[in-house]
Amino acid sequence: MAYSREEQETCLVFDPVKGTWNVYSNVPKHIRKLSKITELFTIEEEDGKPICVKGVLTEKQVGMRAERMMSDEQKRAAAERLAEARDKKDGAQ
Numbered sequence: 001m002a003y004s005r006e007e008q009e010t011c012l013v014f015d016p017v018k019g020t021w022n023v024y025s026n027v028p029k030h031i032r033k034l035s036k037i038t039e040l041f042t043i044e045e046e047d048g049k050p051i052c053v054k055g056v057l058t059e060k061q062v063g064m065r066a067e068r069m070m071s072d073e074q075k076r077a078a079a080e081r082l083a084e085a086r087d088k089k090d091g092a093q
Contacts, residue, residue, distance in 0.1 A: 002028075002051050012062065021057040037061055 003026045010025040025031055026044075031053050034040055038061070044052035070078070 002046055012057075014059075019059045021059065021062050022054070023057055024052075024054045026052040 008027045010023070010027050010030045013022045014020075015022060023034060023038075024043075025034060028051075031040070031050055034053065034055060034057075035050075038055045038057055040050065040053040040055040042050040042053055044050070
C-alpha cells in the first residue's frame, strides 16, 4: 500500500569522505525526479511501480538555495524599476 502523506519523507545524508549524498524517498514526486538523474534501487513497489527507493547522488547534483525575502518597500522598488525598464523598451520600438 502506498504511503500516506503523513508517512512520506525524503532524506539526504552527505558522506564527506566520498563526497556523495545518500538519498532515501517514498515521496512519489521526488521518486520521479530522482529517477531522471540517478540510478535508484527499489526497496518497495506496488503494481510494478516503486513506492520506496534509495540511491546515491554526486555532490554537484544537490544544490542549496536561500529563499530571497523582500520587504514591501523592496518589492515596490523592484516593481517600479521593472515598469521603467518596460517603458524604455516600449519607447525604443
